[in-house]
Amino acid sequence: EIVMTQSPATLSVSPGERATLSCRASQSVGINLAWYQQKPGQAPRLLIYGASTRATGIPDRFSGSGSGTDFTLTISSLQSEDFAVYHCLQCRKWPWTFGQGTKVEIK
Amino acid sequence: EVQLVQSGAEVKKPGESLKISCQASGYRFTNYWIAWVRQMPGKGLEWMGSIYPDDSDTRYSPAFQGQVSITVDKSKNTAYLQWSSLKASDTAFYYCATLATVAAQEIIWFFDFWGRGTLVTVSS
Numbered sequence: 001e002i003v004m005t006q007s008p009a010t011l012s013v014s015p016g017e018r019a020t021l022s023c024r025a026s027q028s029v030g031i032n033l034a035w036y037q038q039k040p041g042q043a044p045r046l047l048i049y050g051a052s053t054r055a056t057g058i059p060d061r062f063s064g065s066g067s068g069t070d071f072t073l074t075i076s077s078l079q080s081e082d083f084a085v086y087h088c089l090q091c092r093k094w095p096w097t098f099g100q101g102t103k104v105e106i107k
Numbered sequence: 108e109v110q111l112v113q114s115g116a117e118v119k120k121p122g123e124s125l126k127i128s129c130q131a132s133g134y135r136f137t138n139y140w141i142a143w144v145r146q147m148p149g150k151g152l153e154w155m156g157s158i159y160p161d162d163s164d165t166r167y168s169p170a171f172q173g174q175v176s177i178t179v180d181k182s183k184n185t186a187y188l189q190w191s192s193l194k195a196s197d198t199a200f201y202y203c204a205t206l207a208t209v210a211a212q213e214i215i216w217f218f219d220f221w222g223r224g225t226l227v228t229v230s231s
Contacts, residue, residue, distance in 0.1 A: 001169070034217040036152075043202055043221040044144075044152065050215040087152055091216035095168035098152040 002026050002090050006099035012107040019075040021102045023088035028068045032092035035064055035073045038101075039084045047086075048073065078104070109133040111203050111222035118228045119193050126189040127225045129203030136184040137161040140206035142218055143177060143188045147199040157206060158186060193229045200224040 003026040013019045023033065031051040036044035046055040048064035051071055061076040075082055083106055088099040114128040129141065142157040156167035160179040167177070176189040186203055202225075204218035 030213050031211065032213065032215055036218075038152075043223055044204075044218075045221070046217065046219050049207075049217040049219075050209060050211055053209075055219070089152075089154075089217070092213075094166060095170070096154040096216075098154065100151045 001095055002029060002093055002097050004088055004090055004097050004099035006086075006088060006102045008102060009100070010103045010105060012105050013078050014107045015080060016077050017107075019078055019082075019104055021073040021075075021086055021104070023066075023071040023073070023099050025069045025071075025090055027093075029090040029092035031067050032090055033064075033066070033071050034089045034091065035062075036087045036089065037082075037084045038087060044087060075104070109205065109220045111205065111220055113201075113203060113222040113225045116226040116228070118230070120231055121193060121195055121229055123193050123229075124189070124191050125193055125227065126187050127201060127227065129186045129188075129222050131184045131186070131205070134205070137181055141179070141186045142204050142206055143175075143186075144202045144204060144218070145171075145199045146202065146224075152202075155188070155201075160186070193227075195229050195231075197227060198229050200226050 005024045007022045033051045035048040038044045052064045063074045085101045085103045087101050110132045112130045137160045140157045143155040145153045155171040156177045158165045158177045178187045203222045205220045207219040209215040
């Protein structure tokens with residue numbers, strides 16, 4: 001099983017600042033990596049797929065990069081609605097696995 | 108518009124059986140895999156398994172193989188997640204999601220549309 005490790009567990013950021021979230025795979029997943037945002041009481045929402053392609057309707061302040069084992073989600077200028085938990089997911093190899101999540105909180 | 112409507116919250120006792128549902132609309136149900144994802148209280152997401160409605164080809168995560176059953180009813184555009192004997196540790200939110208694929212330098216998979224989730228509480 002591919003283990004996905006996200007860091008940090010919690011990121012404290014002020015509105016308007018940049019946030020950089022990391023996701024590392026225990027073996028290569030190519031670019032088969034997606035990012036999701038989840039707010040309390042809500043289902044996850046697709047942000048990025050294929051490591052760097054924004055999903056429909058996602059603002060361009062969200063960007064994804066990386067390939068192989070190391071991936072980054074960057075939020076260029078945090079808005080109030082961006083404070084949430086972010087999950088990465090690999091779909092390269094069964095069983096598909098998520099990271100444990102990074103909580104982005106208001107500093 | 109793609110919609111996944113999940114059945115309502117359930118409260119069950121250990122040892123009881125349960126079947127929850129996910130009714131799809133807005134797309135050709137038989138042509139897209141559907142996945143089930145667990146989220147235990149305060150925890151992360153776990154892929155449980157996926158089913159291809161056209162032929163019921165099903166893949167399970169080893170962690171859930173033998174613990175749950177994933178089925179579909181094509182006539183109702185509905186996917187199901189079933190337990191024969193619940194445990195307290197099955198208490199969680201369960202989400203269904205559609206699977207999309209994109210052809211790039213490799214085939215890219217991801218969950219795109221999600222249901223709102225079904226809360227299952229198992230307590231004596």
